[in-house]
Amino acid sequence: MPETRKLNYGEAVNAALHRLMAELPETLVYGEDVGLPGGVFGVTRGLRKQFGDRAFDTPISESAILGSAVGAAMMGRRPIVEIMWADFSLVALDQIVNQAANVRYVSGGRLTAPMTIRTQQGNAPGACAQHSQCLEALFLHVPGLRVCMPSTPQDAYDLLVTAVHCDDPVLVIENRTLYFGAKEEVTVGGPVQPMGGARVRRHGSDVTVVAWGAMTARVLDAAEALAADGIEVEVLETPWLNPFDTEAVLASAGRTGRLAVVHEANVTGGFGAEVVARVAGAGVPLLAPPIRVGAPDVRMPAAPILAQALLPDADRIAGEVRALVKG
Amino acid sequence: MPETRKLNYGEAVNAALHRLMAELPETLVYGEDVGLPGGVFGVTRGLRKQFGDRAFDTPISESAILGSAVGAAMMGRRPIVEIMWADFSLVALDQIVNQAANVRYVSGGRLTAPMTIRTQQGNAPGACAQHSQCLEALFLHVPGLRVCMPSTPQDAYDLLVTAVHCDDPVLVIENRTLYFGAKEEVTVGGPVQPMGGARVRRHGSDVTVVAWGAMTARVLDAAEALAADGIEVEVLETPWLNPFDTEAVLASAGRTGRLAVVHEANVTGGFGAEVVARVAGAGVPLLAPPIRVGAPDVRMPAAPILAQALLPDADRIAGEVRALVKG
Amino acid sequence: MSERRLADLLAMWRVRAFEEKVRELRLAGPIVGSVHLCIGQEAIPVGACDVLEPEDALFATYRGHGWALARGVPAERMFAELLGRETGVNGGRGGSAYFTAAEYGFHGENSIVGAGAPIACGAALAGRYDGSNRAAVTVFGDGAMNQGAVHEAMNFAAAFSLPVVFVCENNRYSELTPIADMVRTSRLADRAAAYGMPGYRIDGNDVEAVRFHVRDALEVAKENGGPTLLECMTERIVGHYIGDAENYRKPGEMDRIRAREPIARLRAGLLADGVPADEVDAVEARARAEMETAAAAALAAPFADPATAREHLYA
Amino acid sequence: MSERRLADLLAMWRVRAFEEKVRELRLAGPIVGSVHLCIGQEAIPVGACDVLEPEDALFATYRGHGWALARGVPAERMFAELLGRETGVNGGRGGSAYFTAAEYGFHGENSIVGAGAPIACGAALAGRYDGSNRAAVTVFGDGAMNQGAVHEAMNFAAAFSLPVVFVCENNRYSELTPIADMVRTSRLADRAAAYGMPGYRIDGNDVEAVRFHVRDALEVAKENGGPTLLECMTERIVGHYIGDAENYRKPGEMDRIRAREPIARLRAGLLADGVPADEVDAVEARARAEMETAAAAALAAPFADPATAREHLYA
């Protein structure tokens, strides 16, 4: 029985977790501070109370957290583990890349690893270089993983539900600057959505801008500003990055004849390169060379005044897209 | 006093290490089995004998190996550490990405991390999914690191010498299928080469093929076969991936009008996407959409008969390049 | 009593005969790539697997052939796996160092040092919720004790009193480097105290000692007593991998090793107890014959089909 | 004697006054982002840094302001760093949780739990070759003891007898979770035995005890005796970070903490020894005044220049 609730992004994640724990008895939720304290961002609040020891705190041991999730998933549990910051996954990447991603393939499907890794990433004001990275491109280069990055409360809810129902390892990369955003109408309790798919967040005919994560809202702001200049931007959000909806991007870019990809991650080696390479490889005729907008190839400084000079914001995005359209 | 010696790839690495230990007293060479045993591939043989405790074995502790290299480098040493397989870097990626890459930037240059990480990667017959990955794309997405992948004995020598002289962290990614290749004339003892630059391994006018690592030789074989069909391939090897010689690629692709990028890594999110995206972004006019040839997005099976079905070989490369040229 | 010991001998001979056949096939060509034999270490898998229940989970390393065999994985399907045949337990996808056969209670080898330990914790954790009486056994070498993941796993298991048995096969070398040079105190079992769990150094060449201690640890584990670390002292009679020149061996070392290796030792014990030599030696012949048959069948099987190489990546 | 104790009190008051001023600036706006204060833990950095030599290397965590100050980093340049000013020790690049000031012998904070421990091993290792008499001190929390990198570092340092002092600030919580719930035996110092190194649990709120044990460990280290683990028992009087609601505190916990916190304790000791109250309290006033001056100067400094944000990535 689907119902509508006013929830912000963090609350939507929390609602999804409650639903999943209730409907899938094989789920477990654990990680650092996620049990009794309810998570450093409050996102797992209430689970311990309602579901007892199916929600618990762990030592600061990312290899043990991720590795035990692999083992529990092999045995039929459906663990939902949290890595507090995506940056911290780097102390234990082996368990994701060399372990979780191989389970199904090597065993020919006789063993599987239906686990969900919730994490969050990106810069927030004052965060240092070790707490600011956008690492989705690393995970997207690893066959055997699924990866998504919701940016709206509805997607925060839906994608997590889909992820946990998926029989393979899925990374759900959230964003702490979104947790406490505005409340929106969120449909909860509806059917599990299929994995994949893009979202046309705004229709436009002059240029296609593909974006994901925290950049989506900035791209929409930029599109608004550009509309005032008479430039109509089609904003295509791709919250699912693996599987990635290449068709939607090709179709939109084919229609508008121009392509920009915007992500918060560093440009070089970012997933924007993959998107551009797919469009180029498909031979979609473009009126101008495609552009990528992201953080320049540099570490992230802590001082907001320095970080702001690096992170794409609506102004910079609008400027680059305007230049793309106006030539 | 440069001199010429007949060395295979592994011997060239060994010669470079001997030179570096002799000319830079601040170098240290360590890692698992690199001291007394001289390395599992024999590449560090003789160093312990000649340089005593500046070459030593370590526990199986990649975080300690890499982390101690960061600390020793901060204090003025120039450690050259080995990670036996690139796959194993994933147990300790934090020390490379969150630590080494940040030292200079965060301190504004007052601390530096002049360390070299030697590793090797790729598939060899019979190797399992945890010993076959090509991970250069992960490192290439990390600002603050330098990355190179020599494929010839001369480059194995030169690039390592350059890497160790570099005042920043450098990854030198070797390949175990190359260590015991044919002996070639190698100039040793020459001046330290500048970082960066591409190598035109074959001139051609019909298509530019960019490659690195173990694929270079296969591309050259494919080019030979294609020449018999009247297709002239320009083979551009880019052993330095960071810094990457974008200009050389743009110029060659502009000349030939066609572009293929070949790497052993999985296609999605591979560095081939970056190369294609740069060429597309630069607006180089091409006669046909650029292609990428690499391992399909799957794990690597151990059985050679299965792995061969996935890895690019000269036949497959020739086939795909032929299709690109013939349309 | 001598019956059980003969059964132990047979089980150990099966492992050794399997490994020797693998070596032959590796040197002759049909098996390719890096292969890590457990010759000399057979008493550990044989003693341990004897007391495992079907519901228990077992995680081994690249040196895992003996563990898989002792757990009941058919030799033919293992040969086939190493030979890249369709009939291999993973159809050739795992190979010598990374195959898995959960249907036999063998939850896989692992080629990353130490990585199996946290995974075993998860298998044990799952048992808390699925109503099974599962314990998990994770096997690793002396060198793996210095890997971060093993430390995290031991603390995780101890803190949550998970039913895990940590079996450290201390064969005195990590690849080509003596473990004694890589630690300050060489009794690795003593590290258990750091986590508040029991740790025992035992004779890993004594199948009876292994059986006793693993059974005891499993009982403690299943009674909610938490994990145990067993440091099983043993030695490889072979190189780290096939092709290892073993330059690191000290003079006399191999003689000493051979004198106390588990099969020779059990054989001597049986003879001393009056079991007729022909009865004892028939065991070896039987094991070798079984392995010849299994290898022949595997060699006759079709190769894995390259057209399937992309299957089973995702659900 | 009371002179040294007054000096200790001043050093501790400097740390606390710094931290209180930081909190004020964080709550008022000029400092942004996550800030981890060490209020309540001041005796550890003050006691330890007093016996460090200029050549020694010091690696702290995100909770590192006190260590930097005690090591001699000027408060004004630290305020400036937290405020994102050009005059900050890293011109604002490091911020509260990740700054470095090697020119003062402070080799940096670290925001990855446990990551500083292997790095400190490298600094100590370097001393083997560069002719210095360097020891390295690495500081981390109780929770970090469960991180793989710390384990690897301890074994690495012990195996090679590196001059490292592992200082564990056990404030009983890892963020919001009691360490007692995350380990089976709560005496973390006992883990040192696993590596064959000495480990001591000491009163981390007693500046004299800290000084004694750190000096002793440094002496052992510099005489080639290898590493030591010091588990310094202490408590935060504040939250894990500014903004922490501290719901995890038990009834009466804060009273108990305040009763034994290091500054109140040293103050009481001085008064009991007959040092006049106004002399003792002048110390606090002096420290606060210094910090007000330093903060004001930092606030007056220009912001970091955004045009420089891309500099210093590579040589």
Ligand SMILES: Cc1ncc(C[n+]2csc(CCOP(=O)(O)OP(=O)(O)O)c2C)c(N)n1
């Ligand atoms: C994380 C990691 N580091 C290094 C290796 C390479 N390696 C494979 S086996 C081995 C030695 C392991 O020694 P030990 O744990 O004693 O096991 P043994 O081989 O003696 O059974 C090493 C270093 C690896 N596979 N994984």
Ligand SMILES: Cc1ncc(C[n+]2csc(CCOP(=O)(O)OP(=O)(O)O)c2C)c(N)n1
């Ligand atoms: C590898 C890693 N995992 C998790 C975190 C998030 N985190 C930051 S501080 C902290 C708690 C650390 O506790 P402890 O080691 O006791 O130090 P304290 O903060 O109490 O001084 C955690 C989990 C991190 N920064 N790095």
Ligand SMILES: [Mg+2]
């Ligand atoms: Mg061993």
Ligand SMILES: [Mg+2]
């Ligand atoms: Mg703590």
